[in-house]
Amino acid sequence: MKQDMIVILDLGSTENTVIARQIRDMGVYSEIHPHDITLDELNKLENVKGIVLNGGENRVVDGAAVEVADELYGCGIPMISVDYPTSKCAKKYDTLPSDAELKAFIFDECKAEANWNMKNFIEDQVELVRRQVGDKKVLLALSGGVDSSVVAALLLKAIGDQLTCVHVNHGLMRKNESENVVAVFKNQLNANLIYVDATDRFLDKLAGVADPEQKRKIIGGEFIRVFEEEARKLDGIEFLGQGTIYPDIIESGTKTAKAVKSHHNVGGLPEDLQFALVEPLAQLFKDEVRACGVELGLPAEMVYRQPFPGPGLGVRCLGAITRERLGALREADAILREEFAKAGLDKKVWQYFTVIPDFKAVGVRDNARSMGYMCVIRAVNTIDAMTATIERIDYDILEKIADRITAEVTSINRVVYEITKKPVATIEFE
Ligand code: XMP
Numbered sequence: 001m002k003q004d005m006i007v008i009l010d011l012g013s014t015e016n017t018v019i020a021r022q023i024r025d026m027g028v029y030s031e032i033h034p035h036d037i038t039l040d041e042l043n044k045l046e047n048v049k050g051i052v053l054n055g056g057e058n059r060v061v062d063g064a065a066v067e068v069a070d071e072l073y074g075c076g077i078p079m080i081s082v083d084y085p086t087s088k089c090a091k092k093y094d095t096l097p098s099d100a101e102l103k104a105f106i107f108d109e110c111k112a113e114a115n116w117n118m119k120n121f122i123e124d125q126v127e128l129v130r131r132q133v134g135d136k137k138v139l140l141a142l143s144g145g146v147d148s149s150v151v152a153a154l155l156l157k158a159i160g161d162q163l164t165c166v167h168v169n170h171g172l173m174r175k176n177e178s179e180n181v182v183a184v185f186k187n188q189l190n191a192n193l194i195y196v197d198a199t200d201r202f203l204d205k206l207a208g209v210a211d212p213e214q215k216r217k218i219i220g221g222e223f224i225r226v227f228e229e230e231a232r233k234l235d236g237i238e239f240l241g242q243g244t245i246y247p248d249i250i251e252s253g254t255k256t257a258k259a260v261k262s263h264h265n266v267g268g269l270p271e272d273l274q275f276a277l278v279e280p281l282a283q284l285f286k287d288e289v290r291a292c293g294v295e296l297g298l299p300a301e302m303v304y305r306q307p308f309p310g311p312g313l314g315v316r317c318l319g320a321i322t323r324e325r326l327g328a329l330r331e332a333d334a335i336l337r338e339e340f341a342k343a344g345l346d347k348k349v350w351q352y353f354t355v356i357p358d359f360k361a362v363g364v365r366d367n368a369r370s371m372g373y374m375c376v377i378r379a380v381n382t383i384d385a386m387t388a389t390i391e392r393i394d395y396d397i398l399e400k401i402a403d404r405i406t407a408e409v410t411s412i413n414r415v416v417y418e419i420t421k422k423p424v425a426t427i428e429f430e
Contacts, residue, residue: 005046005048006048007031007048007051008033009034009051009053013057026099050080050109081093082095129158133162139237150281166194170223175333208320216314239278325373336354345379355375357373361373370413375412
């Protein structure tokens with residue numbers, strides 16, 4: 001392994017990620033592991049130079065305090081404890097150590113080297129993936145989102161032909177999105193990529209369904225079924241690659257913290273189709289995943305793209321989806337993205353998109369009264385998507401976008417700008 005590592009044991013701290021980032025900022029790789037790691041498991045991790053026992057307010061789970069296994073104290077690796085009562089640690093801190101204190105531990109006591117960078121991370125993960133997978137085959141659902149794209153590029157580097165990617169086009173992708181996935185992965189990177197156009201299947205199932213949660217269920221359920229059908233056609237697959245990243249693990253609940261929401265990356269396939277998971281990005285934060293993608297040579301548009309919900313345009317074509325309105329939405333969204341890029345707003349705004357409600361409004365086109373759809377533009381900024389503020393867009397830019405949308409998408413005769421914060425509104429409309 002190229003990199004030294006500090007292991008953080010999660011003994012109920014809410015600040016595991018803060019200390020992990022603090023250590024990585026000092027140039028040393030750190031990983032967060034559950035409190036009940038065994039000595040054997042710890043010994044399997046390589047280049048562990050130090051251990052942080054990180055306690056805190058979630059240390060009591062179901063009435064019992066979580067403890068680290070006694071055998072760990074004899075491992076010979078330097079340890080500190082933070083907000084974790086133990087007599088077996090030489091150094092104890094009640095609160096997060098300062099940078100200077102942490103540096104003294106990491107560099108003086110642990111003698112760790114500051115050799116954490118993306119190049120070394122990738123080399124280490126390539127080796128770990130090769131060891132885990134051997135000569136077996138790995139299947140990956142490649143949506144084209146940042147995480148699945150980066151994991152695909154990493155697995156491709158590690159195991160090449162042993163990787164098969166499946167891209168399911170559910171018909172709710174943005175303009176040219178599926179085409180780009182094929183262009184980058186199949187044509188440029190020579191990946192084994194199975195492209196499944198399941199548009200009709202999804203849209204037929206969604207016909208007449210107006211309830212947002214029902215729509216999400218249909219899209220999610222159908223996605224699993226299509227992927228499962230493809231998986232069954234392939235022989236000898238033993239592993240499933242996943243673009244799970246560290247925030248997904250936290251949100252799905254750790255051993256000491258309750259789930260915020262169940263994550264779409266975890267589970268879903270039928271019992272008889274269970275694979276062992278390959279998750280080389282599971283210890284990375286989003287910005288690190290992007291840096292990893294850049295280092296692997298993925299195009300910037302793919303690595304720095306804005307978040308896009310799994311159900312895609314399905315939750316932006318409000319109410320019961322029709323092909324006509326979905327088509328208009330896709331065109332309007334493409335125009336918005338093009339104009340945002342021209343104005344440099346694509347690098348500034350966190351998420352921006354169009355929405356089309358399921359009613360028509362009166363307008364005038366070609367000197368005659370006509371009914372057309374209304375297109376809503378939403379552009380928001382946020383840190384964690386829990387709260388959001390609106391971007392104050394220049395009126396000239398808005399007017400240009402409105403002119404283009406109404407000229408190029410003739411079923412739309414009105415464009416409005418949404419000015420509500422989250423809360424009380426959510427970012428998406430459904
Ligand atoms: P809301 O609308 O809840 O959105 O304020 C917060 C963030 O989550 C995204 N979002 C989703 N992502 N599946 C996803 O993968 C979904 O069903 C979904 N719903 C909302 C939304 O785009 C925003 O970034």
